[in-house]
Amino acid sequence: MFAQHLPVLPIILPLMAAPLCILLGRSHLAWLLATLVSALSFVISVDVLLTTLEQGVLSYAIGGWQPPWGIEIRIDTASAMILSAVTGISTLVLVYAKESIAKEVDPSQHTLFYTAHLLCLTGLSGILSTGDAFNLFVFLEISSLATYTLVSLGSDKRCLTAAFRYLVMGTIGATFILIGVGMLYMKTGTLNMIDLADRIAEFNGNRTLKTGLAFILVGVSIKLALFPLHMWLPPAYTHAPSAVSAFLASTATKVAVYVMVRFIFTIYGAEFVFHTMSMDILLLALAIVAIFKCSFMATVQSNVKTVLAYSSVAQIGYMILGISLVSSVGLMAGLLHIFNHALMKGALFMAVGAVLLRTGSVDIKAFQGLGKQMPLTMAAFTIAGLSIIGVPLTAGFVSKWYLVTAALEQQQWVIAMLVLLGSLLAIIYIGRILEAAYFKEPSELTAGKDIKEAPMLMLVPMWVLVIANIYFGIDTSLTLSAADTAAQLLTQSMTEIEAAQ
């Protein structure tokens, strides 16, 4: 009976569960509801992903009004793939959060935490599913407001400054996107993405549309923390509760990368953005600087959460690098990395959260000797860390492999070399932590304390992600076919133009 409504359910299930959490009032009930709803959304998303692989794009007219008059939910393989990753990570993080926030968040705020988490999930699913440019902005606002709340819930007072900084930067980004969408509407009279794409093609080189693109790209770059607009990210991920860092690092910025892909490839068209406006050179340069500058920053931090935060900005560089190569393989590598990075960063932040729970610190000194005291957590950290580096048989290897392939396909030897060099920096920042954990004696922070292994509720979601890292590193059929179909669909117009030339 609900089969044809599946595309809309990953949005409205968490949207309705969020106010229900407030009405339930008790934190364990709210936790149970949030986890179940998130799991249900995950199952539906995977089903939608399989459907898009078989049947192509799914379209759903909200309110029964046909686009462009009404709002359309439009899910293609790219959206469904990232939607599955987001809902999946959300479910695992919620399972993990119960023990984690018990220590890091004030008990009176637990219900608010689950409500904000569900609102954030609503926003992210909405962004991924909608086929309407203004509707995308509305969902971006929901997820952003919920994100600021989540960051501010940390026990460390500095999380407030971090959240405020994030709020100011995020609001500027959102306003820029709104200005851009306004300019699009002014010139085309429509907000539906497909309709916009048709009508933008008519005006080649219109100054209002160019300005609109500039505002949208800058706004989205703030949201996805593209260098040099990433300054809000390291403090936010460092001071937020660990469960929040795990969720945001693996979903929020990735969804922003998706928004950029959507605006570039679906709405404006790769031809206009990359050939007329030459945005590929700018994005490529920023991506490479991001990879090196932020990987280097990651090697000199003493707070492990900050290390991972800088590593995130660097990894976003790889995704943008894939997009800026302007080829189907490049885009596929970018999309693949969005998915795979969610798996690895989620696991890494979860492991750090477990260390925080047991030792009370995330300083690199607290990791000394943990290889013996928390073997399972540190094993998880090691495998996910290897995946970040891009060691074969992990998911990280697959996406880097295709990134290098895409660069070589265009005879870009330098870029291929730079990707490999970036991985060397990852070896350093991950290696430092592993060295502390396995080869050093416990420091004064943890010496004499009896440190136990993390509780089951934290280990299970962490290891599910670790196993996913290995699984998608060995059996790549699902992720590859999804990313390939998605990239083919997005670059369709581009290949047609190339063929015509």
Added chain:
Amino acid sequence: MAEIIDLVLLGMLAITAFNIIFIKDLFTVVMLFGIYSFLSALIFVNLDAVDVAFTEAAVGAGISTVLMLGTLALTGRKEKASSHKTILPLLVVCVTGAALIYGTLDMPLFGDPDNPAHQHVAPRYIEDSPQEIGIPNMVTSVLASYRAFDTLGETAVVFAAAIGVLSLLGLPKRDRATIQSGLKSHLVLRVVAKMIIPLIVLFALYVQFHGDYGPGGGFQAGVIAAAALILYALVFGLPMATHVVPPRVLKALAALGVLIYAGTGVVSLFLSANFLDYSVLAEDPVAGQHIGIIAIELGVGITVFAAMLCIFYAFAGQTERKNIQ
């Protein structure tokens, strides 16, 4: 004539903005923000966008001003000297401004009936909405039916904002009713407040249910109703207000509004139509649209009312705590 009015209003808007930048007394700045919103509302009226003007006046000039004053009560009214360097931000602002001006060069002409915004989707809203939805105010038709999903999202944004403020500040406890705080020595104020509060609430209800026919709807009504209670809290003190509307009820109401809205959409699902398709809510599709719009506007009104009052309670509760210390 309309152009002259526009120019004068825009000029006043610019003067107000410059004053806001340079004046250091934050109390004055908040008042100027109110004036800025009223001027914007006038410009919207001149553009024949009365619904937008109404919202701007109620939200921008009304509630926002009160909330900012609530913040000033906590932070003090003097602006601290900023230690930041100003050159880079100034440069960013100049580049943004230049980009905006560059963008206007190819903009469609102001007020031209051939503009794309008037030619593509808008004609259907104007020509067919009276038959398809059957209410005279097309703005409400677009907001509440054609683009109802956006409005659901906006309601969720208001709810998310309330959740954010609650997580930072928390709600005050419900106190025993006393008239210790508030303006208890101002007899005139108290008598006048008692007279006009019922009228404000009545007006809010009118705006709520008249949104189908004229400017208005849940957003504006929610804000006006919240204003009535804020006035009550200002004159008679927060403890009395929490006695009238307890904070816990408010939190539940904010959640309930979102549920009413989304629930209306889910009812359509069970009647085997698409999400938020109100046509199936009654035998006659137009009557169904009517019912749907009334239901979701109610949801919006409740959430906006409760969220605004929640935010005010949270601020006022902090101020009371500060005064006690």
